Amino acid sequence: MTPRRILGLMSGTSLDGVDCALCTCSGRRQIELIRLWSVEFPRALARRLHAAAQGEATSWEAGQLHHDLGRFYVRAAQSGLGNDALFAVGLHGQTVFHHPDRRTPATFQLGESAHLVEALRVPVVSNFRAADLAAGGQGAPLATLFHRVAFAQRGRYVAVNNLGGISNVTALDWTQRTPEPRVLAFDTGPANVLLDLAVREFSGGRHSLDLNGRWAGKGWIAGDLVESWLKHPYFRQAPPKSTGRELFGEPFWKTIRSRLKARRLSREDVLATLTWLTARSIAISYDRFLRNAAGELPQTVILAGGGAANPVLKEQLDAALAEYSPAVHLTTVEELGWPRQAIEPAAFALLAHYRCQRWPANLPETTGANRAVLLGQLAEP
Helix, strand or coil, X not given: CXXXXXXXXXXXXXXXXXXXXXXXXXXXXXXXXXXXXXXXXCHHHHHHHXXXXXXXXXXXXXXXXXXXXXXXXXXHHHHHHCCCCCCEEEEEEEEEEEECCCCCCEEEEECXXXXXXXXXXXXXXXXXXXXXXHCCCCCCCCCHXXXXXXXXXXXXXXXEEEECCEEEEEEEECCCCCCCCEEEEEEEEECCHHHHHHHHHHCCCCCCCCHHHCCHHHCXXXXXXXXXXXXXXXXXXXXXXXXXXXHHCHHHHXXXXXXXXXXXXXXXXXXXXXXXXXXXXXXXXXXXXXXXXXXXXXXXXXXXXXXXXXXXXXXXXXXXXXCCCCCCEEEECHHHCCCHHHHXXXXXXXXXXXXXXXXXXCCHHHHCXXXXXXXXXXXXX
């Protein structure tokens, strides 16, 4: 198959901007990164997205935002494309609501794809999660296919852990002589979302993240608070499962903030404690759900996403995992040749490629869907 240039656009739970990955895709198992660039949301747009994600936007405001965000995606795509000829675009959009309830599941991503179709004059695939949801799945995680293509290692058990706003893991156990690795993927809980909310509050909106963990690295961990938060039912719920800001964003932050204030913890202590919550919740999820038939945890954990650049989070995660398996080795996607910010947009470039070929791309064993389905709705010029 002739390699095709496909642009993947991803804006995630952190609500900080869009990552753009121009890739070449060929067949079912080949994807290569050509170029990566990122564009931050303008402050006014970011504020409106935060309001929508908290359920504070009216239907009129959400409708306007849907199109304004679509026009922003056009500018972001064009800022890095140059004269590159495209075959298609994979647009994840901005999730402002994700509720994979078994009885009335729903998900909603903003960002009108028609603006990209008109500006770039190529097919655009968007609304990737709805088909899996309709087939009985969680609508997530969907980057699993890319993780399997890019990172599975024959004879080894590896995990890819994306540390975005939410932490999601893909476990790839290829220790058996099988044609494909055994795959399990799910959201473990919060990664950066609570850290970012705390930083925004402490800085009066001047900062959006704890850069390099510099606040957390100076703080004291209130371990008893973390252990109480880990009693949340989500951490005990078996996969398939997925979550988002609706559970571990603003509502959770508002709930725990009063206890943090009552303890009179400094901002550094709060950030250290929230970082430990992320690390502990990930390690507990591994111990509960990722042991293979031999009782082993992944030999290698490959970190991706913004949290992979936080040395304090990495150190705490290493310590938390060591409680369950001292043999686990942490590495990053950069060490394996992929920039950390490229993983999710590249995943949606691959999913767009699969949709254009009419190949099912969800993995029912990870999302809980009744069957494999075509992912994404195709809009053409």
